[in-house]
Amino acid sequence: MSLAARNAICKAFTPSIQIKRFRGKINIQKPKPPHFERAKYLALAKPWFLPQDTDKKRCGNLKKLDFHKQKEENPFQRILSQELYRWFKTSKLVAFCHYNPMTKDDEYKAYMLLHKEKMHFKKYGKETLEMAVKGTPYEAVLDFYVSHNITIFSPEPEIKKLLKILRRFPQLILLAGIYENKLISKEELVYYSNIPNIQAAQATLVQTLNSAGTQLVSNLNSHQSTLVSHIDQRANQLQKGE
Missing domain, CATH: 3.30.70.1730 (Ribosomal protein L10, N-terminal RNA-binding domain)
Known part of the structure; x- marks a missing residue:
C-alpha cells in the first residue's frame, strides 16, 4: 500500500467547526413570549413601586384611621x-x-x-x-x-x-x-x-359494718350459749346418775 493511501485511511479527520446561534439572532424588540410556568413566576416576582405622589396621601390617610376601634364580635x-x-x-x-x-x-x-x-x-x-x-x-x-x-x-x-x-x-x-x-x-x-371508685369504697364500708354487727351479736350471745351448754351438760350428768 502506498504512503498516500495509508495516510488517507489512518489519519484522523478533524472537521472545521463554526459556532452559530440557532435560528439566527435574538429578537430583542419583539421577544418570544416565555412558557406559561415561567411567565407565571416572572409575574409573581416582578417588583412594584408606589408612585411618589401617593406618599403624602398615604400619610394623610393614616391620621384618619382609628387604631383604637373595637374588634367586631363574631x-x-x-x-x-x-x-x-x-x-x-x-x-x-x-x-x-x-x-x-x-x-x-x-x-x-x-x-x-x-x-x-x-x-x-x-x-x-x-x-x-x-x-x-x-x-x-x-x-x-x-x-x-x-x-x-x-x-x-x-x-x-x-x-x-x-x-x-x-x-x-x-x-x-x-x-x-x-x-x-x-x-x-x-x-x-x-x-x-389509684384510689378505688365509690362503688368499691361503699362495698368495703358495708362489709366492715356487717362484720362489726356480726361480731357484736356473737359477743352478746356467747355468754348465753355458754350457760345453755353448761346446763345441758349438768342435766346429762344428773340423768346418768339416776
Missing part, C-alpha cells in the same frame, strides 16, 4: 364560647393536654377511644376560651393555653381510664385537670386514679 364565636362554658359546668372531669404534632390517623384513634368512654375531645382557640371563662371560676385555666392545646371533657370522673388512653398517645401531654370543681395537677390526678 356571633359564631360567641355560640362556641357558650357551648364551651356548658362543657365546663356539666363535666365532672376536665383534662388539659398540650398538643404536639400528630397524624390525622392517630388523632382519630384518640378521638374514638375517648368517645367510647363517653369523653369528648375538643379544640378551641384562646380567644374563644377567654370569651367563655372570663370572669368565671374557671378563669385560671387560661394560663395553660399558651400554644397548641386540647381539652378533654368527661361526664364521669373516670381518671384511670383517661390516663390509660393518654399513655397510648405520647403526643398528648397531660398538664392538669379539674376534678370536683378543683384545679389539680397531673401528680394529683395520678394519685386520685
Whole structure:
C-alpha cells in the first residue's frame, strides 16, 4: 500500500467547526413570549413601586384611621364560647393536654377511644376560651393555653381510664385537670386514679359494718350459749346418775 493511501485511511479527520446561534439572532424588540410556568413566576416576582405622589396621601390617610376601634364580635364565636362554658359546668372531669404534632390517623384513634368512654375531645382557640371563662371560676385555666392545646371533657370522673388512653398517645401531654370543681395537677390526678371508685369504697364500708354487727351479736350471745351448754351438760350428768 502506498504512503498516500495509508495516510488517507489512518489519519484522523478533524472537521472545521463554526459556532452559530440557532435560528439566527435574538429578537430583542419583539421577544418570544416565555412558557406559561415561567411567565407565571416572572409575574409573581416582578417588583412594584408606589408612585411618589401617593406618599403624602398615604400619610394623610393614616391620621384618619382609628387604631383604637373595637374588634367586631363574631356571633359564631360567641355560640362556641357558650357551648364551651356548658362543657365546663356539666363535666365532672376536665383534662388539659398540650398538643404536639400528630397524624390525622392517630388523632382519630384518640378521638374514638375517648368517645367510647363517653369523653369528648375538643379544640378551641384562646380567644374563644377567654370569651367563655372570663370572669368565671374557671378563669385560671387560661394560663395553660399558651400554644397548641386540647381539652378533654368527661361526664364521669373516670381518671384511670383517661390516663390509660393518654399513655397510648405520647403526643398528648397531660398538664392538669379539674376534678370536683378543683384545679389539680397531673401528680394529683395520678394519685386520685389509684384510689378505688365509690362503688368499691361503699362495698368495703358495708362489709366492715356487717362484720362489726356480726361480731357484736356473737359477743352478746356467747355468754348465753355458754350457760345453755353448761346446763345441758349438768342435766346429762344428773340423768346418768339416776
